[in-house]
Amino acid sequence: MQKPLTYLASVALAVSLALPVAAQDEPSLDTVVATVNGTDITLGHMIIARTTLPEQYQQLPDEVLFTGILDQLVQQSALADTFEGDLPNRVKLSLENETRSLTAGEVIETVMAEPLEEDAILAAYNEQYTDAEMGEEYNASHILVETEQEAQSIKEALDDGADFAELAREKSTGPSGPGGGSLGWFGKGMMVPTFEAAVVDMKAGAVSDPVETQFGWHVIKLNETRTSEAPALEDVREELELQLRQTLVQSRIEEITSAAEVDRSASEGLDPALLKNIEWLE
Structure with a gap:
């Protein structure tokens, strides 16, 4: 009785080794790492969660962070599923502010990524160093x-x-x-x-x-x-580019805001101390 079982096990092993290994997709933002009550948690969710951690926590070993972040997201998902009723005003308003802030940030990132003219960099260098009186x-x-x-x-x-x-x-x-x-x-x-x-x-x-x-x-x-002598252009290029981009961003903010249809009349006459009414959020 023992030999047939051993033989069948050996055949099964040989067959499994002969089969091609199933291809697996490369990990991406959409890679699902867990599912909680039918809701997927992806690798992208984990990555963005890691970026929001304080610097000292980001220095922890990868395996510790992976487990800790996944545990947290699983717990949050499970807890969120038990919530009943309407979200409090503080949560709704926070989500609206966060969406507004992140979307505006994307516009700023786009402006920051725009290429700079070499003439503009050279002009900034000359203004700060070549044409300035060195001390x-x-x-x-x-x-x-x-x-x-x-x-x-x-x-x-x-x-x-x-x-x-x-x-x-x-x-x-x-x-x-x-x-x-x-x-x-x-x-x-x-x-x-x-x-x-x-x-x-x-x-x-x-x-x-x-x-x-x-x-x-x-x-x-x-x-x-x-x-004191002026530094070489290449030594301060990065600093000059950052200054130019920051100036460009500020100009673009003012330009876009000026072109927007803004009506502040509803805020006139309101007591600034109203901002202290935290209880309204409940």
Whole structure:
């Protein structure tokens, strides 16, 4: 009795191996991943759900996200099927606002995707960089101490030939002290006003008298100055294109809104405080 069963099983296995594997469609947005009470949940539903997650959740492993999102959509579908009666006003209005916002967003995306003329990019570059006056940049070092007396003593030591970097490492209370007081290169507006004013008035190689700021007393050495150079077009192309597209979008918004038939008269005379009537949504 045992042999026939074994034989039949072997034949069935051989036949199954000989059959062609059924072709499966490539996954797409319409690929159904679950069905709840006859309603399909697709891969597209899962993808859009993932995009709305906070960034920290989007970093979770794919298998964790897949299971979690599918569970959530299944639960939501099951719960939604049990709802009876009319949807609350807050839900209806939210859906209308969301549809309006997403549809308007598609128009903006279309405008953002429009090709830009190279002449427009070049003109924007010239306006911001080539034709603009490039500012001065400064390379300075400083020694920061708590009192004017300490700062004056340091200045006198420097006038007598002491090494600035060594004194900074020994005396400065600022974070640049261990590095010999070096602040590197900086432009206007990057330092507190009093400090910046002292640097601007100095010549390269000079050491300042004590300068007071909210951080304490500084003795400053201006190492060198330079005029900032315009970046290469390709280095700022992406930034310029974004600026041009944003300007184009704003212009298109104003153009479309101006052409629309808009009647705001019904809003005149209404108390702005009416927006606080949250209870109306219930």
